[in-house]
Amino acid sequence: MNKSKLERGQSLVEFAISLVIILWLLAGAVEFGIALFQYIQLRDAAQEGALYGSINPPASAAANDPNRLAIIARVRNASSSPLNLNDTSAVTVTVTVTGNGCVNGTSAVTVTASYNHQVFMPFATLFMGNTIPLSASVTDTILNSSC
Secondary structure, three states: OOHHHHHHHHHHHHHHHHHHHHHHHHHHHHHHHHHHHHHHHHHHHHHHHHHHHHHOOOOOOOOOOHHHHHHHHHHHOOOOOOOOOOOOOOEEEEEEEEOOOOOOOOOEEEEEEEEEEEOOOOOOHHHHOOEEEEEEEEEEEOOOOOO
């Protein structure tokens, strides 16, 4: 056999193997970008809720406190694309107040938004599971209160 024909066949095999690896790395970069974009959306929404909560802090620890519900609504309405923050089964929002809730520089409101990113890339689930937990937490000092 001619040596040049063997070398051409070898090049084709090397190209095929390299292409699979390069495409897999590219798909991983895209998956990472999607997860990062969703995390940034969660962080921005939590920041919006924390800012609102620093001016209108919850008056009590009750889950049905009007200001607490308004903070959660503010987070959920911050954005709807690409991640639907209004989906209560996928996105959880919690609001906690530290200190006594008065304006004294030590009281703060913390808003946490959590979501499990669904992995789209094939074979990636072998290494990292079906979901990647994303959680963003923002704390702001209470600036206004009824104390």
